[in-house]
Amino acid sequence: MKTLTGIILMAALFLIPSPGSCRDSFILGVAPHTSARVILEMYQPLRSYLEKTLKIPVEVVTAPDFDNFARRALAGEYDLAITTGHQARLLQTDAGYLPLLTYKADFKAVALVAKKGPIRSPQDLKGKNTLGLSHTSLVTLWGQHWLTDNGLGSVPLRYVSASDSVAQLVAAGDAAAGFASMANFQKLSPELQAQLRILATSPTMVGRVYVLNSRYSPREKEISAALWSFAETAEAKHYFETNKLGGYRKLSSKELKAMDRYAVEVREALQKKGDK
Numbered sequence: 001m002k003t004l005t006g007i008i009l010m011a012a013l014f015l016i017p018s019p020g021s022c023r024d025s026f027i028l029g030v031a032p033h034t035s036a037r038v039i040l041e042m043y044q045p046l047r048s049y050l051e052k053t054l055k056i057p058v059e060v061v062t063a064p065d066f067d068n069f070a071r072r073a074l075a076g077e078y079d080l081a082i083t084t085g086h087q088a089r090l091l092q093t094d095a096g097y098l099p100l101l102t103y104k105a106d107f108k109a110v111a112l113v114a115k116k117g118p119i120r121s122p123q124d125l126k127g128k129n130t131l132g133l134s135h136t137s138l139v140t141l142w143g144q145h146w147l148t149d150n151g152l153g154s155v156p157l158r159y160v161s162a163s164d165s166v167a168q169l170v171a172a173g174d175a176a177a178g179f180a181s182m183a184n185f186q187k188l189s190p191e192l193q194a195q196l197r198i199l200a201t202s203p204t205m206v207g208r209v210y211v212l213n214s215r216y217s218p219r220e221k222e223i224s225a226a227l228w229s230f231a232e233t234a235e236a237k238h239y240f241e242t243n244k245l246g247g248y249r250k251l252s253s254k255e256l257k258a259m260d261r262y263a264v265e266v267r268e269a270l271q272k273k274g275d276k
Contacts, residue, residue, distance in 0.1 A: 025057040026050065029078030031069050031087065031208070032062045032133075034184060035162045042243070043082075045235035053226040054219075065161065066134040067273065070266060073097070079213045080223065084138040085206035085255065086262035093263065097211035099256060100224050104246030107207025108182040109139040111146060111200040112170050119176055119199065122150040128176030130157050131166045136266045139163075142202045143179035164188065171195040183207070186244055206255040 028047060030039050043060045051058040061078070063069035066087070073081045074095045081091060085107070091097035113119040119128070130147070132140030140159070147155050158175075160166055163184035170178040171192060177199060185193070210227065212220055230236050231248045240247050 025059045026054060027077065027079045028058055028060050029069065029073060029081045029083075030060060030062050031081070031083035032065060032161065033084070033137075033181065033208070034164060034187075036062055038164075042239065045233070045239060046230060049230045049233065049235070050223075050226055053229070054223065065159070066137040067270065070136060070270060074270075076213060076215070079216055081211050081213075082208055083211070085209055086138050086141070086259040086266060087136075088206075088209035088211050089256045089259040089263040090266050091211050092256060094267065096214040098214060098217060098220055099251050100210040100212055100220075101227060101248045102209045102251045102255075103207055103240075104249045105183065105207070105244055106204045108204055109142040109179060109202040110182050110185055110198045111143060111177050111179055112167060112185065112196045113177045113199045114171055114173060115195055115197040117173065117176070122147075122152060122200070125152055125155055125176055128155065130155055131169055131175045131178035132157055132159055133161070133163065133166070133179075134159050136269050138205065138262060139179045139181050139202075141262050141265055142205075146200060146202070164192075167192055167196060181207075183244060206251070206259060209251060209256070 028043065028050070030043055032039070039062050040060060047058045047060045063072055069083065070087055070090065072078065073083070073087070073091050076095065081088075081097065083091070085102075088097070088099060092099055119125060125147070130143070132143055134140065135157075140157070144157065147153060147157075160169065163180040166178035166180050167185070167188050169175050182201065185196070185198070188196075212223060216223060228248065231240075237247075239245070
């Protein structure tokens, strides 16, 4: 119990920036693609490496959901943001963030259903509940378009905080289908994966992108070099292998421009929510 309490306290510290962190620390913001505890564990090797290489305290933070993450990033709260391609495009166009790199592995969204459940085709979802992450997450936006393309635009969609929660609720029969990334589906336990079936898969999209706040543009080459050198470490290779990411790769401008459709939807959703 003491160990568990310690982990929870550590997670809380890393998820909430300290009052002086914007001035005294380099803030690494990670979009909430999975639970806070997992994000904390995943990015500790990178945090430690950047701290030693850049010679500045580095904090790993996230947000309760994708909407809040986007707002905080647009407000300049992160020095380096790691987020899905459509948010990266929005941060580039609306807040001047500088794209640095992405992962080699393809990024795809999937529609998950219970393996032994009654859903065998998209039409079986009529009148049923589906799950997504926040309404501005890339997998959820793709899922909404997929529903509409299949004549299911009226299917109710509710939001949960993490992909593993989506999977558990679908497997338990609490929702007919749920949207997640292929990478997060592949990271589920074998037992949970065995209870699920992929009903549909998206085309390949640009996945998580590292974007640098423009206030650090004078150190862009240094920070980029630090990321590429981190990729050669044993810790990074273990991280790439465990999460099936394949390593880092350069990003083309065309890839981010292809996210414009989704970036516009994020901008409009945030504006509507802000007007309420």
